[in-house]
Amino acid sequence: MEPKNQHTQTILAPIRKVSKGDYLLWGALTALLLSGLVAWIWQYIEGLGITGMNRPVYWGVYITNFVFFIGLAHSGTFISAILRIAGQSWRAPLTRAAEAITLFSLPFGAGSIIIDMGRPERLLNLVFYGRYQSPILWDVTAVSLYLLSSVVFFYLSLLPDIAMCRDRLTNVPHWQHRMYEILALGWNHDSEQYHRLEKVLDGMAVFMTMLVVTVHTVVSWLFGMTVQPGWHTALIGPFFLLGAILSGTAAVVIVLALLRKAYRLEKVLHNGLFNSLRKLLITFVLGWLYMMIAEYLTIGYSNMTEEMVVLTDKFSGTYATMFWSMTVFVFVIPLLIFIFKGKNSVGWMVFASVLINIGMWMERYIVIIPTEISPRMLHVMGQGSYLPALPEILITIACFAGLILLYAVFTRFFPIIPIWETAEELPGHAHSTKTSPAPSSASSD
Amino acid sequence: MDIGALVHAFFDNAGPGSVLFILIVGGACIFYYFLTRWIVATEKRDEPTTPEEQPESMDA
Amino acid sequence: MLRWGMVIDLDKCFACQSCTAACRMENNTPVAGKDQADMGRAILWNEVLPFVEGEYPNVHTTILPRPCMHCDEPSCVKVCPVQATFMNEEGTVLVNYDRCIGCRMCTVACPYAVRYFNWYAPEWPDALKEHLNPDPEVAPRPKGVVEKCTFCVQRLRKAREEAEAEGRTFNATDYTPACVETCTGRARYFGDLNDPNSLVSKLSHSPRAFRMFEELGTHPKVYYLKQG
Ligand code: SF4
Ligand code: SF4
Numbered sequence: 001m002e003p004k005n006q007h008t009q010t011i012l013a014p015i016r017k018v019s020k021g022d023y024l025l026w027g028a029l030t031a032l033l034l035s036g037l038v039a040w041i042w043q044y045i046e047g048l049g050i051t052g053m054n055r056p057v058y059w060g061v062y063i064t065n066f067v068f069f070i071g072l073a074h075s076g077t078f079i080s081a082i083l084r085i086a087g088q089s090w091r092a093p094l095t096r097a098a099e100a101i102t103l104f105s106l107p108f109g110a111g112s113i114i115i116d117m118g119r120p121e122r123l124l125n126l127v128f129y130g131r132y133q134s135p136i137l138w139d140v141t142a143v144s145l146y147l148l149s150s151v152v153f154f155y156l157s158l159l160p161d162i163a164m165c166r167d168r169l170t171n172v173p174h175w176q177h178r179m180y181e182i183l184a185l186g187w188n189h190d191s192e193q194y195h196r197l198e199k200v201l202d203g204m205a206v207f208m209t210m211l212v213v214t215v216h217t218v219v220s221w222l223f224g225m226t227v228q229p230g231w232h233t234a235l236i237g238p239f240f241l242l243g244a245i246l247s248g249t250a251a252v253v254i255v256l257a258l259l260r261k262a263y264r265l266e267k268v269l270h271n272g273l274f275n276s277l278r279k280l281l282i283t284f285v286l287g288w289l290y291m292m293i294a295e296y297l298t299i300g301y302s303n304m305t306e307e308m309v310v311l312t313d314k315f316s317g318t319y320a321t322m323f324w325s326m327t328v329f330v331f332v333i334p335l336l337i338f339i340f341k342g343k344n345s346v347g348w349m350v351f352a353s354v355l356i357n358i359g360m361w362m363e364r365y366i367v368i369i370p371t372e373i374s375p376r377m378l379h380v381m382g383q384g385s386y387l388p389a390l391p392e393i394l395i396t397i398a399c400f401a402g403l404i405l406l407y408a409v410f411t412r413f414f415p416i417i418p419i420w421e422t423a424e425e426l427p428g429h430a431h432s433t434k435t436s437p438a439p440s441s442a443s444s445d
Numbered sequence: 446m447d448i449g450a451l452v453h454a455f456f457d458n459a460g461p462g463s464v465l466f467i468l469i470v471g472g473a474c475i476f477y478y479f480l481t482r483w484i485v486a487t488e489k490r491d492e493p494t495t496p497e498e499q500p501e502s503m504d505a
Numbered sequence: 506m507l508r509w510g511m512v513i514d515l516d517k518c519f520a521c522q523s524c525t526a527a528c529r530m531e532n533n534t535p536v537a538g539k540d541q542a543d544m545g546r547a548i549l550w551n552e553v554l555p556f557v558e559g560e561y562p563n564v565h566t567t568i569l570p571r572p573c574m575h576c577d578e579p580s581c582v583k584v585c586p587v588q589a590t591f592m593n594e595e596g597t598v599l600v601n602y603d604r605c606i607g608c609r610m611c612t613v614a615c616p617y618a619v620r621y622f623n624w625y626a627p628e629w630p631d632a633l634k635e636h637l638n639p640d641p642e643v644a645p646r647p648k649g650v651v652e653k654c655t656f657c658v659q660r661l662r663k664a665r666e667e668a669e670a671e672g673r674t675f676n677a678t679d680y681t682p683a684c685v686e687t688c689t690g691r692a693r694y695f696g697d698l699n700d701p702n703s704l705v706s707k708l709s710h711s712p713r714a715f716r717m718f719e720e721l722g723t724h725p726k727v728y729y730l731k732q733g
Contacts, residue, residue: 046625047623047626047648048624048649054544054545055546055622056618058609116609118606118607118609118622118648118650119605119650122604126463127463128460130459131587132461133456135584136586140586145470148473156481188487193487196484226614228616375616376617377571384545
């Protein structure tokens with residue numbers, strides 16, 4: 001027996017047809033993705049010289065993207081794993097939408113590292129000659145495990161819904177139906193299956209939570225483990241983690257609003273969800289401010305020479321404009337919006353979330369570049385400079401396009417709202433605690 | 446046996462790190478494979494249509 | 506055990522740059538060209554850096570020749586994921602160009618900014634190409650890998666081979682890097698730091714001796730003798 005969900009029709013509706021608009025969107029995104037690919041091939045043939053990187057700025061936009069996309073990926077795990085453990089049942093309708101961000105942005109995060117490598121064809125040296133003292137190996141382990149686990153976590157919670165697609169969508173093209181058949185692994189909505197699935201997802205949620213913390217901390221340790229001014233701080237781990245969850249949660253808001261619009265899911269993705277996210281976002285934005293103050297006050301107050309060079313560069317030097325606009329984008333405007341405008345207003349929420357994500361990308365950039373611009377040898381070497389070049393810009397755009405493309409295609413073939421998790425009734429088991437089925441009233445403020 | 450030297454050798458040399466990496470990721474692959482099989486594989490019991498479940502009430 | 510180190514007397518250095526030139530010829534570092542050099546892409550295993558303090562008329566200039574410091578606790582070796590950069594038994598930090606994956610973690614980790622990345626495949630004008638050092642150990646590095654000062658390890662190998670051919674035991678004084686040999690002001694000394702009687706070891710204990718960024722705990726094996 002299938003799970004009973006009054007919205008099943010609404011949720012499955014987008015899967016039935018691929019419209020002209022879809023093809024247009026997919027085509028445009030593919031074109032962007034291909035232009036990035038061409039840029040990468042060009043870079044592979046010519047060498048990294050065609051980027052803006054130089055000495056001492058050995059790491060540029062690619063590493064910024066790496067940190068940013070891994071951060072974005074934390075949305076899904078946060079919403080579905082951490083809130084699952086915390087027993088926040090309102091999260092149910094948006095788990096999959098959030099996890100899909102994780103799944104589709106992780107490859108671009110990991111890919112950015114490969115794009116950044118001078119000899120990508122030697123990637124396997126990491127497997128042959130891995131040396132565990134290097135933070136890169138920590139990263140490789142953590143990110144691969146995270147990617148693998150997210151795929152499994154995502155797939156498992158998708159299983160019952162694939163089975164529903166298989167059973168209900170009988171008039172889709174043959175290959176598509178075949179795909180459902182294979183991917184459903186013979187799921188037959190048995191109560192025992194649901195029982196086990198719940199158990200495993202609960203267990204995995206704990207593990208995923210640990211992974212999230214590990215992954216982003218380890219990412220930050222690429223920088224934190226060096227002795228460079230501005231990077232060598234114990235706070236860099238928690239700071240990166242909090243930023244990751246902030247940008248990830250903001251991304252969820254954007255995605256939800258888009259899905260709602262594009263696929264007419266207003267009934268399922270009701271305003272209450274946005275209001276709950278709003279409260280989370282307020283907390284994270286304030287947390288981010290706290291980290292900022294803790295970090296910069298410690299550095300500024302103690303007034304150590306090399307650290308101050310980097311700090312003044314951010315506060316009033318080359319990166320001042322970027323630094324202060326980042327503060328405005330991540331903190332000032334979003335907080336004002338969330339407090340005064342955001343309630344029940346999806347438009348404002350999206351606006352603030354977009355700002356947060358732009359700001360967070362800038363934050364990553366500002367953590368990475370100014371430290372490199374002002375190395376310890378500054379007094380003898382002079383200040384470095386860095387501006388991203390065309391291939392870097394193309395590849396960055398391609399990464400974003402790729403993320404959106406994967407997302408758009410996925411939502412046309414699979415239900416983006418978990419039908420079984422939002423169902424009023426599951427076969428065999430008491431499930432009602434997990435859901436808040438009433439679309440309009442539940443879980444608003 | 447000198448544990449310190451062993452730990453040092455592990456972190457310092459090229460190779461042992463790969464082994465650990467492969468063990469972790471490979472182990473996870475195998476674990477997830479069996480986990481998935483365990484979830485999906487229910488012994489072919491008769492039609493699961495009969496509602497053996499209590500009609501649970503919704504707390505709306 | 507030998508532990509190679511260098512002492513540079515800043516009193517004697519007058520910034521003639523012959524060490525930089527000698528290093529280029531010895532180690533086949535490519536010619537970057539003006540545009541690339543302006544971008545900070547020039548590869549100079551040895552650089553002579555001016556360090557200007559104060560403003561006219563009260564200027565104080567220090568000239569600082571800077572090879573790789575061959576740290577005893579090198580930040581670069583620590584972070585290399587594939588052991589492409591490593592320290593050999595005699596304390597010299599080297600790069601395995603065939604293994605380096607070009608991740609540039611070492612370049613951002615080295616506090617002395619002495620590591621260089623091959624942004625493009627190396628190039629020379631034809632006239633220079635004929636004069637490349639034929640030693641296979643300094644064969645031009647491919648694009649996409651990191652390189653840096655090696656204390657001219659190829660010269661050490663040659664010195665050992667020579668000693669063997671002549672049937673005598675190898676002596677630490679047989680080996681000098683190109684920059685030390687060339688130095689016009691005789692400002693550079695090279696030798697075994699572990700031998701308490703060697704010149705470098707004595708100079709490194711001079712009251713004028715200092716090392717760069719000693720507070721970082723990298724323990725460089727390049728010592729400077731203070732000016733004045
Ligand atoms: S100076 Fe830099 S490259 Fe040379 S050994 Fe020290 S950390 Fe490594
Ligand atoms: S760039 Fe090469 S030498 Fe440097 S850390 Fe990466 S692999 Fe090692």
